[in-house]
Structures are given as structure tokens and as C-alpha cells.
Amino acid sequence: MPTFVHGKGTAVYLDEFIMSDYFNSADVALTNDTAEVTAYSATSKSYLLGLADGTLSMSGMWTADTDGSDEELQAILGSASAANITVAYAAGTIGNRATIARCDEVNYSISNPVADVSTVTADFQGTANSGALGSMTYGVTGGVQLSTATSIDPGRSATGQRSPDVMRSTI
Numbered sequence: 001m002p003t004f005v006h007g008k009g010t011a012v013y014l015d016e017f018i019m020s021d022y023f024n025s026a027d028v029a030l031t032n033d034t035a036e037v038t039a040y041s042a043t044s045k046s047y048l049l050g051l052a053d054g055t056l057s058m059s060g061m062w063t064a065d066t067d068g069s070d071e072e073l074q075a076i077l078g079s080a081s082a083a084n085i086t087v088a089y090a091a092g093t094i095g096n097r098a099t100i101a102r103c104d105e106v107n108y109s110i111s112n113p114v115a116d117v118s119t120v121t122a123d124f125q126g127t128a129n130s131g132a133l134g135s136m137t138y139g140v141t142g143g144v145q146l147s148t149a150t151s152i153d154p155g156r157s158a159t160g161q162r163s164p165d166v167m168r169s170t171i
Contacts, residue, residue: 010031011091012058014072016085022069022120023060027089028099030054054126055103056085061117062110070110073122084125102127 012026022070035052051093063069069134076083083105 005090005096009090009092011086011088013084013086013088014076017067017072019058019060019072020091021070022063023058023061025057027057028054028087029056029080054103056087056099056103056126057121059121061133062112062120067083068122073105073108073120075111077108079105083124085124 009024010020012023031053033053034047035050036045037048038045060069065071082102084100086098086100086104090096091098101124102134103124103126105122106125107121109121111119111121
């Protein structure tokens with residue numbers, strides 16, 4: 001029987017910041033270009049796989065807190081260096097999956113409805129220097145970050161929630 005995962009256990013990290021307290025939706029889309037290579041004599045179409053691509057969208061509540069959603073999303077919009085984003089599914093459990101990406105923020109919008117909470121939406125594009133968005137297994141462990149051999153220092157969210165020690169590597 002399949003084991004389904006509830007979205008409430010998702011955790012979102014933006015560079016070194018735990019953003020789970022601010023977001024309530026994270027969508028990942030992975031695509032691959034295809035070139036049609038059908039010849040005249042064929043009876044059905046044929047395709048050749050091309051370049052991989054990936055996008056990520058997040059939405060949630062707007063806040064002007066220090067290290068909050070507005071401050072961090074404004075800081076990376078148009079930045080010369082891509083952001084490291086991790087979306088961990090069923091976060092906090094050893095062996096569960098996460099999407100880890102190095103991507104550029106391409107859209108940031110704020111909505112202020114008269115009878116509801118102010119919200120933010122941010123869209124990201126996987127960068128050429130990272131290939132695209134990737135999906136990989138993460139481990140909850142202490143130790144050394146494999147990609148740079150720097151030590152891992154678990155942080156705290158704006159509400160004081162301790163983050164799991166997530167080994168991060170850009171793809």
C-alpha cells in the first residue's frame with residue numbers, strides 16, 4: 001500500500017533561513033525539452049530528450065519581520081548570486097526526500113486584500129550553473145556539509161523553532 005505524505009510536514013529553507021513559518025505552499029516543476037525526430041516513413045512520432053529545466057514557486061504570508069518573508073525575498077530579487085532553496089517533504093525524518101535547488105528569483109509579488117492577510121508569492125528559475133532543480137534524499141544528521149566541507153550549524157526560525165541538521169548540496 002502506498003505511503004502518502006501530508007503537506008503540513010513540509011519545510012522550506014532559503015539560503016540559511018528557515019522560511020517554513022511564512023510559507024504555506026511550495027510548488028516544484030521539472031521539465032525536459034524534447035525535439036521531434038520523426039521521419040517521413042514513421043507511423044508514430046519520435047522524440048529526442050534535450051535540456052532539463054526546473055521552476056519553483058512559493059507563496060505564503062507577508063511579514064516585515066527581521067529575516068522574514070519580505071526582507072529575504074526582496075534581498076534576492078535581481079541578486080547576482082543565485083539562492084539555495086530547499087523544500088523538504090515530511091521534514092525531520094531521516095531518509096525522506098527534498099528538492100534542493102540553486103535558482104534565481106524571477107518574480108516577487110505582494111497582495112494586500114482588504115479582508116484578509118497580506119500575502120507574498122515568489123517564483124524561481126533553476127540556474128544554468130546548477131543544471132536545474134533536482135530531487136534528492138536528505139539526511140537529518142550533524143557533521144560536515146559534503147559539497148564544501150564546512151560544518152553544519154542548525155539554525156532557528158523566527159519563532160525559535162530549531163531546524164533539523166540538513167545536509168545541503170546544490171544540484
